[in-house]
Amino acid sequence: MLSKSNRYVKEANLIGGQWVAADSGQTFEVNNPASGQIIGTVPFCSKAETRRAIEAASAAFESFKNTTANERAGILRRMHDVMMDNQDALAELLTLEMGKPLAEAKGEIGIGAQYLLWFAEEARRVYGDLVPSPWGDRRIMVRKEPVGVIAAITPWNFPSSMLARKIGPAIAAGCTSVIKPAEQTPYSGLAWGLIADEAGLPEGAMNIITGGASEIGKELCANPQVRKITFTGSTEVGKILMKQAANTVKKVSMELGGNAPFLVFNSADIDKAVEGAIAAKYRNSGQTCVCTNRFYVQSKIYNQFTDRLAEAAENLKVGPGMETGTQQGPLIDDAAIDKVEELVADAIKKGGEVVAGGARHSLGGTFFQPTVIKNAKPKMRFSKEEIFGPVSPVYKFTKEEDAIARANDTIYGLACYFYTQDLGQAFRVMEGLKYGLVGVNEGVITTPEAPFGGMKESGVGTEGGRHGIDEYLDTKYVCIGGLGL
Numbered sequence: 150m151l152s153k154s155n156r157y158v159k160e161a162n163l164i165g166g167q168w169v170a171a172d173s174g175q176t177f178e179v180n181n182p183a184s185g186q187i188i189g190t191v192p193f194c195s196k197a198e199t200r201r202a203i204e205a206a207s208a209a210f211e212s213f214k215n216t217t218a219n220e221r222a223g224i225l226r227r228m229h230d231v232m233m234d235n236q237d238a239l240a241e242l243l244t245l246e247m248g249k250p251l252a253e254a255k256g257e258i259g260i261g262a263q264y265l266l267w268f269a270e271e272a273r274r275v276y277g278d279l280v281p282s283p284w285g286d287r288r289i290m291v292r293k294e295p296v297g298v299i300a301a302i303t304p305w306n307f308p309s310s311m312l313a314r315k316i317g318p319a320i321a322a323g324c325t326s327v328i329k330p331a332e333q334t335p336y337s338g339l340a341w342g343l344i345a346d347e348a349g350l351p352e353g354a355m356n357i358i359t360g361g362a363s364e365i366g367k368e369l370c371a372n373p374q375v376r377k378i379t380f381t382g383s384t385e386v387g388k389i390l391m392k393q394a395a396n397t398v399k400k401v402s403m404e405l406g407g408n409a410p411f412l413v414f415n416s417a418d419i420d421k422a423v424e425g426a427i428a429a430k431y432r433n434s435g436q437t438c439v440c441t442n443r444f445y446v447q448s449k450i451y452n453q454f455t456d457r458l459a460e461a462a463e464n465l466k467v468g469p470g471m472e473t474g475t476q477q478g479p480l481i482d483d484a485a486i487d488k489v490e491e492l493v494a495d496a497i498k499k500g501g502e503v504v505a506g507g508a509r510h511s512l513g514g515t516f517f518q519p520t521v522i523k524n525a526k527p528k529m530r531f532s533k534e535e536i537f538g539p540v541s542p543v544y545k546f547t548k549e550e551d552a553i554a555r556a557n558d559t560i561y562g563l564a565c566y567f568y569t570q571d572l573g574q575a576f577r578v579m580e581g582l583k584y585g586l587v588g589v590n591e592g593v594i595t596t597p598e599a600p601f602g603g604m605k606e607s608g609v610g611t612e613g614g615r616h617g618i619d620e621y622l623d624t625k626y627v628c629i630g631g632l633g634l
């Protein structure tokens with residue numbers, strides 16, 4: 150159950166500085182995936198509330214756009230402090246609604262706060278240009294301006310930090326926002342309204358709506374006052390939003406699905422590769438868009454690596470996120486575990502050999518055993534589909550060029566990883582992989598300082614890094630003539 154003493158529990162929506170219920174009074178239930186129990190209810194809002202939220206954001210933008218970069222940096226720094234001062238309460242909320250181990254939830258709050266600090270710093274570096282003019286009596290100035298109202302739609306797997314990556318640059322740039330968190334994890338999203346308020350963000354500058362995804366999404370995309378859609382979620386929904394946003398030609402940033410390959414070459418340091426593999430695969434129970442989906446291991450070390458991975462996977466402690474020592478929590482819901490089960494059954498039918506796990510966990514509910522499948526083949530479904538669960542298919546390869554080709558044989562291009570100690574090979578493989586994020590001898594690489602974004606159907610635009618704020622800025626060219634020079 151949610152603790153009533155946790156002051157970040159909010160069961161209302163935020164519109165124009167007011168915490169409100171849905172017009173209809175309707176609510177929806179939120180479950181704890183570890184127990185299946187209902188932890189509370191939040192408003193089920195729709196089009197009309199969304200429109201009011203956009204109007205509030207639009208009204209707030211008129212003054213927020215005139216704040217100084219220092220003022221906005223100050224708000225972001227205070228938001229960072231509020232998060233870190235309340236890291237335990239926010240992490241508890243996150244684990245209760247999402248299921249991840251408490252230590253990972255604390256880590257998520259911490260990294261979200263780091264994104265805020267990064268963008269607090271970047272707010273003060275939104276430079277324009279004075280361009281050498283081809284005319285004697287005119288001058289060319291280029292300035293950056295906030296795009297206006299932005300809409301952020303986020304998933305359940307990182308319900309807090311995915312918003313940090315959008316709210317941070319939005320506030321830094323001077324934009325106001327309407328946020329729609331995922332239906333499975335609305336509490337961590339609603340908590341952002343309290344964090345922002347404590348830090349002194351003006352009323353209306355952040356609005357948060359929970360409820361019917363497609364109705365809310367349609368209004369956010371159709372409303373001409375929204376100038377940018379930033380989305381993290383499935384490629385399928387991303388495509389819908391891009392199509393819908395086309396009618397009003399909005400800017401879009403899309404962080405979509407992945408099918409991350411993890412290549413291990415004969416020269417790799419096996420200890421490090423196994424350690425990286427566990428982190429890149431089983432973190433968040435395999436439910437991240439950068440989690441390894443396919444392992445490709447060179448023939449000489451294939452058995453050794455697979456055996457070691459299986460042993461390490463079997464040693465992971467599965468349990469409720471709130472229990473001390475838990476390394477892998479439950480999956481988010483029944484649909485998620487059904488899909489994982491189907492993919493494992495498909496692999497077994499097509500000749501896959503289960504060398505670790507392979508079935509639902511004895512804890513019941515949506516707990517699944519950390520699983521490793523040997524003799525993975527291209528015809529198995531997980532070669533093309535995102536698993537989003539704790540299953541490692543291990544494929545064998547002989548030649549480097551084949552491994553690169555197979556790794557690239559997907560519509561996705563988000564994260565990839567490889568392990569080698571051969572420097573020439575490291576460069577050849579890095580240059581050959583068509584992915585937006587590459588971990589060389591590293592399994593976890595996300596950090597606010599670096600740009601995060603996918604190629605191909607994994608997305609458009611980047612979050613974080615020095616380019617992250619550009620997505621929230623328009624470029625204005627000003628030609629100043631008649632200077633009589």
Ligand code: ADP
Pocket residue numbers: 302303304305329330331332362363364365366367381382383384386387389390
């Ligand atoms: P996942 O498969 O990880 O749940 P989704 O892409 O379905 O990913 O969901 C990510 C976010 O997109 C959630 O906030 C969800 O409510 C929202 N969403 C789902 N369908 C739509 C839609 N048609 N329009 C707008 N948002 C949507």
